[in-house]
Amino acid sequence: MGSVRHNSPTLVELAEEILKIAKTLQGAVPKSPTFFEDTLSGLSANDDSVRKQLIDATETLNALARGANGFNFSRISRIILSPYDAMSLRVIYHFRIAQNVPLDNSISFNNLAKACNVEEKLLTRLLRHAMVLHLFHEPKEGYVSHTVDSRLLATDSDVFDSVGCYxxxxxxxxxxxxxxxxxxxxxxxxxxxxxxxxxxxxxxxxxxxxxxxxxxKRFSSMMRWVGESQAGSQTQITALYPWQELVNGTVVDMGGGNGQVIIPVARAYPSLKFIVQDLPGASEQGIKAVTADTQLKASIEFMAHDFRLEQPVKDADAYLICQCITNWSDKDLVNIFRQLVPALKPGARLLVCDRKWQALGTDSDVDVLEHRRVDMIVLVNTNGRVRTLDEILKVFELADMSFKFKELHTANGSPFMVCEMVWEP
Ligand SMILES: C[S@@+](CC[C@H](N)C(=O)[O-])C[C@H]1O[C@@H](n2cnc3c(N)ncnc32)[C@H](O)[C@@H]1O
Incomplete structure (x- = not known):
C-alpha cells in the first residue's frame, strides 16, 4: 500500500532505493526467492526489517504507478476488486482443490475437476484467476501444478484452516x-x-x-498460524519478559487457548509452573499436545475458566493475558481485571501482552497496515479495539487504583509489548 507521504520520492528515486534494498536482501539469503521456492523464511530480525523496507518501497512504487484515475489498475479499483481475488481462494478452500493437486507433478483440469467434484470449465476459469495471484501454475496448457503458496495450502493444515476461518x-x-x-x-x-x-x-x-x-477448530488453527508467523512471536514473548525473576513461581495464562504463548516460555523456564485457562473446549488441541510431551506435562496444567468470573487460582506470581484485551470493551475489561483482585497477593504481576502500538510514520508501512488491519478485524468480530499504552493504563485506573504500572517490555522488531502491572494494595 505505502503510506501517504507529502514529499514522496520520484519513481526513479524509489526504483533506485528498491535496487539498493533488494541487493542487501538478496545478499542475506542463499538464493533469491521464486514462486516455487520461498527462501525468505527464518530471516534474522535485521534481515526481516530489510525485507519490510523492500515491501514498503515496492508497494509505494506500485501505488504511485497505479494512479488515482481510471478503472483499470487504479488504487481505488485495486481495493474494490480485491473481494474477487478472495473469492477464488474461497472456492479453492471449499473444494479442497490444493489437496487434490499432486505435490510433485501436474494434473489436468479435467482430472482435477473430477477429483474435486466441480464443473471443469468453471474450475479452469477460477484457477486461471488464482494463478495470476501466484496460487497454482499452468506448466502446459490444460494442466495445473503447485506454486509454493498453493503447496502450503495442501501441506499445512493450519494455513488451510486459517483461509477458512478468515x-x-x-x-x-x-x-x-x-x-x-x-x-x-x-x-x-x-x-x-x-x-x-x-x-x-x-x-x-x-x-x-x-x-x-x-x-x-479453524479459529484455533488460525491463532496458531498467526502466532507462529509473527516472526517467531511466541519466542519473542519468551524473550520480551524477564521470566527468570519469577524464579519457581506460578503463571496463570488467562485466555491462553492451546498454550501457544506459554509453551515456549515453559520450555525455556522449566522451574516455572503454568496454568492455562480458557473457555471449556477451547484448549483441546493444546491439552493433547502437552499430555504427549513429558517436560511440558510436568509444568503446564489446563483449566476451564471464564475470565469474567472470579479468578479461582489464588496467590499466583503472575497472571498473563495475551492478545485478548482487544476483544473487549473498557467496561468489560474493568470487570475482568476486578475479578482478579480477590486472588492477588501483594506484589503479584499482571502481564498484559498485546500488539505494540506504533506511532504512524515511525514504523514500516507494512507493520502499520497490519496493525490497522488487526484493529479492523477485532472491530468486525467483537466490536473490540486496539489500545495504546495510555488507554490500557486508564482501564486499570478505572478497575482499581492498586494496579500500579511497573514497566513496558518491548523490543525492536517485535510486534508485541508486555505491559507489566503490579498489585500494590
Ligand atoms: C485472540 S485469542 C488469544 C489466545 C492466546 N492468548 C494467544 O495470545 O495466542 C483469545 C482467546 O481468549 C479466549 N476467550 C474468549 N473469551 C473468554 C472468556 N470469557 N474467558 C476465558 N477465555 C476467553 C478465546 O477462547 C481465545 O483462546
Whole structure:
C-alpha cells in the first residue's frame, strides 16, 4: 500500500532505493526467492526489517504507478476488486482443490475437476484467476501444478484452516459493518459487532463460534498460524519478559487457548509452573499436545475458566493475558481485571501482552497496515479495539487504583509489548 507521504520520492528515486534494498536482501539469503521456492523464511530480525523496507518501497512504487484515475489498475479499483481475488481462494478452500493437486507433478483440469467434484470449465476459469495471484501454475496448457503458496495450502493444515476461518467465518462480517453501525450506533457491546449482525445472533461472535466444532477448530488453527508467523512471536514473548525473576513461581495464562504463548516460555523456564485457562473446549488441541510431551506435562496444567468470573487460582506470581484485551470493551475489561483482585497477593504481576502500538510514520508501512488491519478485524468480530499504552493504563485506573504500572517490555522488531502491572494494595 505505502503510506501517504507529502514529499514522496520520484519513481526513479524509489526504483533506485528498491535496487539498493533488494541487493542487501538478496545478499542475506542463499538464493533469491521464486514462486516455487520461498527462501525468505527464518530471516534474522535485521534481515526481516530489510525485507519490510523492500515491501514498503515496492508497494509505494506500485501505488504511485497505479494512479488515482481510471478503472483499470487504479488504487481505488485495486481495493474494490480485491473481494474477487478472495473469492477464488474461497472456492479453492471449499473444494479442497490444493489437496487434490499432486505435490510433485501436474494434473489436468479435467482430472482435477473430477477429483474435486466441480464443473471443469468453471474450475479452469477460477484457477486461471488464482494463478495470476501466484496460487497454482499452468506448466502446459490444460494442466495445473503447485506454486509454493498453493503447496502450503495442501501441506499445512493450519494455513488451510486459517483461509477458512478468515474467508468463511470472520471476513463475511466486513460486508455488514455499516449496517451494524446503523443498528447499534456507538455501542461497544460485544454482541453488537458486524459478525453478530451477519450471523443474526445475540451472542458475541466467539461464543457463537463455539457452537460449531469445525469453525472452532479453524479459529484455533488460525491463532496458531498467526502466532507462529509473527516472526517467531511466541519466542519473542519468551524473550520480551524477564521470566527468570519469577524464579519457581506460578503463571496463570488467562485466555491462553492451546498454550501457544506459554509453551515456549515453559520450555525455556522449566522451574516455572503454568496454568492455562480458557473457555471449556477451547484448549483441546493444546491439552493433547502437552499430555504427549513429558517436560511440558510436568509444568503446564489446563483449566476451564471464564475470565469474567472470579479468578479461582489464588496467590499466583503472575497472571498473563495475551492478545485478548482487544476483544473487549473498557467496561468489560474493568470487570475482568476486578475479578482478579480477590486472588492477588501483594506484589503479584499482571502481564498484559498485546500488539505494540506504533506511532504512524515511525514504523514500516507494512507493520502499520497490519496493525490497522488487526484493529479492523477485532472491530468486525467483537466490536473490540486496539489500545495504546495510555488507554490500557486508564482501564486499570478505572478497575482499581492498586494496579500500579511497573514497566513496558518491548523490543525492536517485535510486534508485541508486555505491559507489566503490579498489585500494590
Ligand atoms: C485472540 S485469542 C488469544 C489466545 C492466546 N492468548 C494467544 O495470545 O495466542 C483469545 C482467546 O481468549 C479466549 N476467550 C474468549 N473469551 C473468554 C472468556 N470469557 N474467558 C476465558 N477465555 C476467553 C478465546 O477462547 C481465545 O483462546
Amino acid at each position: 474467508l468463511e467465518d470472520m471476513g463475511v462480517g466486513c460486508q455488514n459493518i455499516a449496517k451494524a453501525m446503523e443498528k447499534w450506533p456507538g455501542s461497544d457491546e460485544r454482541n453488537h459487532s458486524a459478525c453478530s449482525y451477519t450471523y443474526d445472533t445475540d451472542l458475541p461472535f466467539y461464543a457463537y463460534l463455539q457452537q460449531f466444532p469445525e469453525r472452532k
